[in-house]
Amino acid sequence: MESIGVLMMCPMSSYLENELQKRFNLVRFWNFPETHRNSIRAVVGNASTGADAELIDDLPKLEIISSFSVGIDKIDLGKCKEKGIRVTNTPDVLTEDVADLAIGLILALLRRLCECDSYVRSGKWKYGGFQLTTKFSGKSVGILGLGRIGTAIAKRADAFSCPVSYHSRRAKPDLGYKYYPTVLELAENSDIFVVACPLTDQTRGIVNRQVMDALGAKGVDEQELVKALTEGRLGGAALDVFEQEPHVPEELFQLENVVLLPHVGSSTVETENAMADLVVSNLEAHFAGKSLLTPVV
């Protein structure tokens, strides 16, 4: 398979790069010689860099896109279906990491852990105690999207005695959590609102001004979110993802009631390796004519 051209869209994992290099003719998009276009039969992207229609059209021999992520909103799926291009992602292996981080973000936000850390490091503690923060245990948690990740978040929130409710495309009565038929009703009935659904045409901007107002000073249309936070209409936000990563609205940098992370939902040593193995396995299966392990298209 060493002659198969695989185009990696951006640096994402040196472990993955090495594994791909061993098996295929790895071409790096950031050093991409134009002449290689016809040799590319596979693309490896990630959550922030996928494959749009233009790129797909530019690679006439493209057969499969294997994403180093579970989110595939940066891949033009319509175009892929049209051209018979397969698409795979990395579900399940990262479910726990993302759920762990969601709880970590809630705790960091409500208990102001990052602020506390800065407070001590700056020496300010010598002059007085930190302000009171907000209790997490017992708060109502509303989850938007009760898939694998949403369910894992719900299980964890349960252990903090948080009543859990959700909105999803369909109700899931077996799980025992309260279902709300609209996002707005979910927001009206939650202290903490967790966004854990995929980004699709139906969900783009779903957390809009109305929803944020319903959440109140105690998602996402990012511009609206920034306004809601800076104007004090929304109590706080903990964000691991942004509309134009790695660019983050700078108005957020000065706010005390936000926690900002550089899309590290699955960024642990353990999980990155598992995700990389899944990307490689999907590619190997495809080129050996076997069934894909985790196909999306």
Added chain:
Amino acid sequence: MSEPSESPLVLVHRTPTLTYMDDHLSRNFRLLKTYASPDPLPVFLSRHAATVTAFVNIGRLKIDAELLSHLPSLQLLVCTCVGTDHVDLAECKRLGIAVTNAGDAFSDDVADCAVGLLISVLRRISVGDRYVRSGKWAKLGEFQLGTKVSGKRVGIVGMGTIGSRIAKRLEPFGCIISYNARTQKQSIPYRYYSDVLSLAADNDVLVLCCSLTDQTRHVVNREVMESLGKEGVIINVGRGGLVDEKEMVKCLVEGVIGGAGLDVFEKEPQVPEELFGLDNVVLSPHAAVATPGALESVASVAIANLKAFFSNQPLVSPVRLG
């Protein structure tokens, strides 16, 4: 003319900022306030507190034999912390003084904080937040990987009201819980270790939430940290004195252990400055109890103990005096 059932007299001490119990106390009792007088404390007590039977110590004023000698009628000491290492319990026992603490009042909050610190250290939340705010993500891109929390082996030192809540919260993360405590608890399903050294050897994370006593002072020493190992993480929401702090700083700087999440320190608010430059620690200013809900709960427990005392009922949260 005094009413037939006059409110009982209670001695109260607090620092200027800890006002959260003022209303609760004044509604229920007549108060003798140490902080309303310019007199030094021993002088104030000698002058005014000879007949006082109950004392509410809001905060961590040291209660030693000397101070107690000015309170000859004292029968009840109400503390607002869970930890009572600031109180000479042996002397209280000798003098027949009952002591109460905060009971369960902020156990949830401390447990939440412990889990928050654990996730923050392993997943690098606090350093990640600094990374984004500094603009480095946009310029430099990649951020160093963290470590998975789910499935980690967590050894809890102290399985009381706080330790058991920490265990409960970590269970759905698939963490494997084991513990060390004064005695094994038959009713809980976790593996018991009779000493902290062997607990450290078998775990990825050590969470400290036991009381500080002569037996537990510096229970986490160099040997324990070496046993925990270079990927190991210490989370301390107990007392700074549980850890040999100087050694811990060295172990963190030298990479003998992997990281730490610390809410308490040996000489608060002094914190070893070598920690300030480290990305593998998360520091907190003894804030594990600092939520409005927690303070309300502590106030309720204190009032409940006082009312029980004055009506000869069993105390709500008595401390074992050994």
